Amino acid sequence: MIVPHNSTGQPWRRPMPARDPNEVHRQASFLELFFDLCFVIAVAQAASSLHHALAEEHFAAGILSYLTVFFAIWWAWMNFTWFASSYDNDDVPYRVAAMVQIVGALILAAGVPRAFEIHQFDVVFLGYAVMRVGLVALWLRAAMGDTARRITALRYAGGISAAMIGWAVMLFSGEWPLWGWWLMAAVEMTVPIWAERGGNTPWHPHHIAERYGLFTIIVLGESVLATTLAVQSALGDQGASPALLRIIGGGLLIVFSLWWLYFAKPAQRFLTSNRLAFLWGYGHYFIFASVAAVGAGLAVNVDHVTGHSALSNTAAGAAVTVPVAVYLFVLWMLHIRPHRTGLASALLFLATVAVILVATFSPWPIPIAGLATAALVAISVALSAHLQR
Known part of the structure; x- marks a missing residue:
């Protein structure tokens, strides 16, 4: 039987304190391995699409589509990975929020061929939105449980939410210009840098x-x-x-x-x-x-x-x-x-x-x-x- 870390009779009522960055024998959890397994479905979709694009001599379009789609997959994986390194307490709310993100990853994977072939990111956006619901909820919970890094957690939650608004504006405008896509990618990558200035998260x-x-x-x-x-x-x-x-x-x-x-x-x-x-x-x-x-x-x-x-x-x-x-x-x-x-x-x-x-x-x-x-x-x-x- 797997006993959740920091579990009690009512684990959903516990705050989410930071984990010790010097903790000995810290290993990836079974949930994280399951999370990775679900993400590799999206990776397989992107690689398969690249294979067919190159085989059909669509070099420039295929490589460009691959790089943009793979960024979406990698960034979503990385966001949760670093959060989990700092705050994974493996209780019921944490597991549920992680599984919400897995659902989002599967939706994203379903949208990869559509994004790759015709540059329609609506399904990918939906998958991202679902994942961000779970991730923002975790950051807000971390803000309540880790008062020393509350500013950092709130910056993450706010920055991630603002980035999703930016993606939504692009989606509903009916156009996905390449410069706009990479601009939003740059915004996404800036959020952790900005957030960590409020106090370093205790990643291991x-x-x-x-x-x-x-x-x-x-x-x-x-x-x-x-x-x-x-x-x-x-x-x-x-x-x-x-x-x-x-x-x-x-x-x-x-x-x-x-x-x-x-x-x-x-x-x-x-x-x-x-x-x-x-x-x-x-x-x-x-x-x-x-x-x-x-x-x-x-x-x-x-x-x-x-x-x-x-x-x-x-x-x-x-x-x-x-x-x-x-x-x-x-x-x-x-x-x-x-x-x-x-x-x-x-x-x-x-x-x-x-x-x-x-x-x-x-x-x-x-x-x-x-x-x-x-x-x-x-x-x-x-x-x-x-x-x-």
Whole structure:
């Protein structure tokens, strides 16, 4: 039986105090894992839409739509993740508010294809509105329970509500200009920065690092699933060809290497301030988006070698090599460089990025990218072992 944290006979009457940022053995809850699982449905929808857009040679529109839709998914996930790190007391009202946000996430996921294909964000907006009802309620409850940070909690509640009004104005005006969309995205990202100036929320470094790591694993899993489904379809049509086997082998090396490199260094060691946390947390947009895009790109390459897409070999290869290169570069900037790993590590990562990008123009871009990332893992492990002697 799971006993809610801080539970009593009438948990709904308890205030919501802040959690201890130095709490030992702080781990992600079962509710948070369930929350992530529901969000990955939206990620899968976005990646699938990107796959079809690229396979049909709608490069600019497909990539732009993917980046905007993925921002909506990532930002909604991140808002709850950081709140939960500071105030998760796991009582009845908290669980209900979290489940309201899960309902909103499922509505958002249902609206992803519509937003992606025809730029209609009405269903996505509805999902956001439902999620924000649950999140604002939690921030208002935190304002009542954590008097020391009441201003911060009220700023979050007010800023989130004001941003939703801005989205509503855009929706009901009948137009979604791209500049307006990114303007509102900038407003959304400004809310936490402004709110935290009223007093830092007590987020837990180890818990935040674990939450981001778990979501990275889930998104990697979605990439594996997308590739598996594409390969399954190809095998049913034509059987295993050498070209298909090269994609499978190279794709597995890439996915395994991306996982290995992400968890090579513990992020909680350098999450020591809001400034660093904002940079690290916001930068993960590119990590999550590129990981999901890798799965879409591998599926595109399966379509290419089985004759279901008229893409050139270079364009198909770029669908994988570009997101892998983005992932490695951002990972080094956010996750590796803060550990002061030295010039050798920096040159190794940058050289690998260059090799992968050049591989785009080769006959076998996926196997070369897979071997390059695997070599990066092997050399990084050897360097780490040498430095520990």
